[in-house]
Amino acid sequence: xxxxxxxxxxxxxxxxxxxxxVVHLHRRAAFAAPWDDLQRDVKxxxxxxxxxxxKGESTAHxxxxxxxxxxxxxxxxxxVGDLNRLKAAWFYRMLFGPDPVRERLALLWHDHFAxxxxxxxxxxxxxxxxxxxxxxxxxxxxxxxxxxxxxPALLEYLDAPANRRGHPNENLAxxxxxxxxxxxxxxxxxxxxxxxxxxxxxxxxxxxxxxxxERHDDGEKTVLGRTGKWTGTDLVNQLLRHPATATRxxxxxxxxxFGESACPDDAVQELATGLRARDLDVSGAxxxxxxxxxxxxxxxxxxxxxxxxxFVVGSARALGLFDPAPSTLAMAxxxxxMGQDLFDPPNVGGWLGGRAWINSRALIARAxxxxxxxxxxxxxxxxxxxxxxxxQSAGFGTAxxxxxxxxHRLLFGTDPGAEIGTRLARxxxxxxxxxxxxxxxxQLG
Amino acid sequence: MLTRRSLLKSAxxxxxxxxxxxxxxxxxxxxxxxxxxxxxxxxxLDGGNDALNTVVPFADxxxxxxxxxxxxxxxxxxxxxxxxxxxxxxxxxxxxxxxGRLAVVPGVGYPNPSRSxxxxxxxxxxxxFGAEETRTSYGWLGRALDSGGGESCVVSPEAPxxxxxxxxxxxxxxxxxxxxxxxxxxxxxxxxxxxQQADDVLAFVRRQAxxxxxxxxxxxxxxxxxxxxxxxxxxxxxxxxxxxxLLKAGSGSRVYYATQGGYDTHAQQPFAHAxxxxxxxxxxxxxxxxxxxxxxxxxxxxxxxxxxxRTIRENDSAGTDHGTAGCVFVAGPGxxxxxxxxxxxxxxxxxxxxxxxxxxxxxxxAALSEWLGLPAKGLGEPMPPVGVFRK
Numbered sequence: 163x164x165x166x167x168x169x170x171x172x173x174x175x176x177x178x179x180x181x182x183x184v185v186h187l188h189r190r191a192a193f194a195a196p197w198d199d200l201q202r203d204v205k206x207x208x209x210x211x212x213x214x215x216x217k218g219e220s221t222a223h224x225x226x227x228x229x230x231x232x233x234x235x236x237x238x239x240x241x242v243g244d245l246n247r248l249k250a251a252w253f254y255r256m257l258f259g260p261d262p263v264r265e266r267l268a269l270l271w272h273d274h275f276a277x278x279x280x281x282x283x284x285x286x287x288x289x290x291x292x293x294x295x296x297x298x299x300x301x302x303x304x305x306x307x308x309x310x311x312x313x314p315a316l317l318e319y320l321d322a323p324a325n326r327r328g329h330p331n332e333n334l335a336x337x338x339x340x341x342x343x344x345x346x347x348x349x350x351x352x353x354x355x356x357x358x359x360x361x362x363x364x365x366x367x368x369x370x371x372x373x374x375x376e377r378h379d380d381g382e383k384t385v386l387g388r389t390g391k392w393t394g395t396d397l398v399n400q401l402l403r404h405p406a407t408a409t410r411x412x413x414x415x416x417x418x419x420f421g422e423s424a425c426p427d428d429a430v431q432e433l434a435t436g437l438r439a440r441d442l443d444v445s446g447a448x449x450x451x452x453x454x455x456x457x458x459x460x461x462x463x464x465x466x467x468x469x470x471x472x473f474v475v476g477s478a479r480a481l482g483l484f485d486p487a488p489s490t491l492a493m494a495x496x497x498x499x500m501g502q503d504l505f506d507p508p509n510v511g512g513w514l515g516g517r518a519w520i521n522s523r524a525l526i527a528r529a530x531x532x533x534x535x536x537x538x539x540x541x542x543x544x545x546x547x548x549x550x551x552x553x554q555s556a557g558f559g560t561a562x563x564x565x566x567x568x569x570h571r572l573l574f575g576t577d578p579g580a581e582i583g584t585r586l587a588r589x590x591x592x593x594x595x596x597x598x599x600x601x602x603x604x605q606l607g
Numbered sequence: 608m609l610t611r612r613s614l615l616k617s618a619x620x621x622x623x624x625x626x627x628x629x630x631x632x633x634x635x636x637x638x639x640x641x642x643x644x645x646x647x648x649x650x651x652l653d654g655g656n657d658a659l660n661t662v663v664p665f666a667d668x669x670x671x672x673x674x675x676x677x678x679x680x681x682x683x684x685x686x687x688x689x690x691x692x693x694x695x696x697x698x699x700x701x702x703x704x705x706x707g708r709l710a711v712v713p714g715v716g717y718p719n720p721s722r723s724x725x726x727x728x729x730x731x732x733x734x735x736f737g738a739e740e741t742r743t744s745y746g747w748l749g750r751a752l753d754s755g756g757g758e759s760c761v762v763s764p765e766a767p768x769x770x771x772x773x774x775x776x777x778x779x780x781x782x783x784x785x786x787x788x789x790x791x792x793x794x795x796x797x798x799x800x801x802x803q804q805a806d807d808v809l810a811f812v813r814r815q816a817x818x819x820x821x822x823x824x825x826x827x828x829x830x831x832x833x834x835x836x837x838x839x840x841x842x843x844x845x846x847x848x849x850x851x852x853l854l855k856a857g858s859g860s861r862v863y864y865a866t867q868g869g870y871d872t873h874a875q876q877p878f879a880h881a882x883x884x885x886x887x888x889x890x891x892x893x894x895x896x897x898x899x900x901x902x903x904x905x906x907x908x909x910x911x912x913x914x915x916x917r918t919i920r921e922n923d924s925a926g927t928d929h930g931t932a933g934c935v936f937v938a939g940p941g942x943x944x945x946x947x948x949x950x951x952x953x954x955x956x957x958x959x960x961x962x963x964x965x966x967x968x969x970x971x972x973a974a975l976s977e978w979l980g981l982p983a984k985g986l987g988e989p990m991p992p993v994g995v996f997r998k
Contacts, residue, residue, distance in 0.1 A: 324924030
């Protein structure tokens with residue numbers, strides 16, 4: 163993908179490699195990072211910093227038994243059928259995991275292939291689906307899509323088991339075309355009807371995907387102008403080849419990694435062209451995005467509303483609250499109160515995202531989470547956060563001005579300006595940090 | 608450089624932010640809607656409610672043919688007249704019906720219906736047609752509140768497109784505690800003064816944050832009063848209980864908006880649908896009983912809709928697929944009860960589905976002009992209000 167829009171970022175006077183861009187990289191591509199990681203990456207330079215994130219290399223705050231613990235938490239949640247514990251296990255991975263980009267993409271796929279347990283009603287199936295999003299997070303889209311359309315939770319959510327020869331159920335076919343691949347405007351009602359016939363016989367048996375030939379309509383169907391005795395696999399392959407799928411995928415990635423208006427439409431098209439040329443290789447596209455000049459451009463800094471899960475995890479990670487960490491059960495609940503309840507998206511369209519994350523209730527929930535995190539108990543921490551001690555261990559003084567400077571640099575990558583200094587003039591200690599996390603600026607990443 | 612034009616082009620819906628901080632706008636309009644102003648409670652039944660098994664044409668032999676497994680017999684329906692009856696689980700609405708406070712409008716839809724949940728819901732939300740128009744348009748309630756003043760209150764984590772307007776503010780919440788700040792002093796300091804003019808995302812968040820602080824103060828003062836009225840423990844029951852609490856506390860919102868999900872009944876419909884309409888009926892009945900006891904019911908009308916009805920023919924999974932026109936309920940003391948309009952024919956079909964008999968914009972016109980007293984001119988074309996309210 164060597165193109166005009168996606169040139170690699172090289173620091174220069176206009177876009178220097180500095181703390182601002184390191185904070186931007188971590189907030190946008192991962193879930194924010196603590197002070198030591200930021201300092202390490204300022205020194206390492208953009209190449210090494212980006213490659214480390216792309217590779218998902220272990221960080222100092224990842225516990226040695228991370229994989230084991232994450233597995234035990236997930237297994238336990240699934241075996242007792244406790245959805246809240248399953249949500250908590252996901253937050254555990256986001257908070258501690260060595261590969262935050264993978265977790266970031268797993269969340270993206272949960273949003274793209276939105277499936278709600280309110281209907282699926284099977285915690286084990288929801289667990290397997292989220293594992294699938296994680297396993298295939300940066301695979302070629304063909305691998306991911308083929309796995310997801312055969313995923314029992316999604317099939318149940320979209321009534322696939324009811325779809326059989328002579329009695330097509332259109333739900334899966336419609337959402338497959340409208341939401342997962344092409345998008346509205348690229349197919350007709352007849353295409354939906356015929357696509358549903360292609361998918362007849364796909365269902366779930368004993369919690370696993372099952373394709374039953376006796377339920378399959380093996381007659382001729384015409385989908386998007388092509389006629390044949392298509393199967394579900396043929397349909398999925400045809401949708402994968404359609405140019406609209408690459409465009410839709412490019413838009414999703416841009417929405418995840420760019421703020422409002424920071425990525426021109428031509429660049430989206432160019433990303434889509436690159437995706438098509440490279441067999442919808444998600445990993446390649448994510449690399450292209452994160453290495454690009456466009457990603458590090460001024461217009462892309464702090465111009466995107468952080469999703470609730472990003473805000474919840476990012477605040478804790480930035481402050482280095484790993485030991486003792488907040489309760490991940492509490493984190494999942496706070497995220498839900500901000501509007502993002504994992505495993506329960508509002509509908510198959512996923513969350514609206516962007517400015518729709520911001521309303522009175524959500525902002526109050528964000529501010530209340532900030533207070534809970536700093537004060538301790540309501541976020542499941544015994545002890546309150548100690549701002550002066552944190553500043554001191556980062557090499558700053560303990561005076562109010564030092565505490566403000568340290569936390570402002572940590573959260574925003576810059577020194578506090580006169581305006582925010584005036585706003586926060588009367589606050590000190592924990593209240594000062596609560597205010598920084600509640601500030602409008604902190605809701606952007 | 609982020610221009611308004613580029614913003615509209617790239618993220619049209621997102622640009623629909625109020626341009627004046629809503630709490631300031633509210634202060635300016637304080638002389639407008641007072642605590643006695645009429646309010647509209649909109650209830651969105653998400654997923655496409657099966658209108659045919661909600662308002663059942665039990666006497667029509669065609670109904671039995673179309674619904675060999677799903678049909679509800681004449682003996683079970685709650686009879687409205689000789690032709691139509693309500694689903695038996697809607698029995699709790701009988702008191703509103705016999706009191707002449709429930710209007711049932713069958714066959715409500717729009718031309719060339721879309722069977723996509725999102726497109727169809729966007730059309731109902733905006734009263735606009737076409738992908739581009741529905742994507743970029745303000746909502747039907749947002750537009751009306753823009754011109755007539757007042758705010759809406761959404762009992763849901765996200766404000767639906769219907770209430771979005773240029774200025775109209777939407778406060779959203781799901782429980783009272785969600786609108787109270789744990790540390791008001793720190794947050795007030797952090798928010799600062801909202802930017803009046805800029806359209807960028809930071810200015811947007813600042814305006815919303817100012818509004819959040821103002822809302823928190825208001826709700827704190829407003830919700831100290833306890834409610835003793837019995838409500839079902841269901842999700843919808845608790846949402847309407849919260850709406851009633853705000854109403855009784857004198858909230859100035861003109862519009863309340865709540866959602867009940869789960870109506871996308873493609874398979875094994877009977878049990879699921881009975882549970883859904885039962886939750887609906889129990890919650891609405893409890894809501895009006897509470898408001899009546901508190902003597903605020905006269906101010907309140909409730910409008911329930913779904914984005915479409917379902918296919919009139921049942922499918923082979925004992926369910927129904929995405930159909931076209933649906934039914935609308937309007938309830939409250941100001942409502943002139945009865946079956947309003949005509950139930951659609953089950954034999955005169957287009958693409959296998961009945962033709963709509965009432966344009967949904969006529970229901971909106973009635974709600975806006977005859978109930979809320981707001982201009983209904985934002986509906987695209989002049990729509991004669993359907994006669995659901997008492998003159």
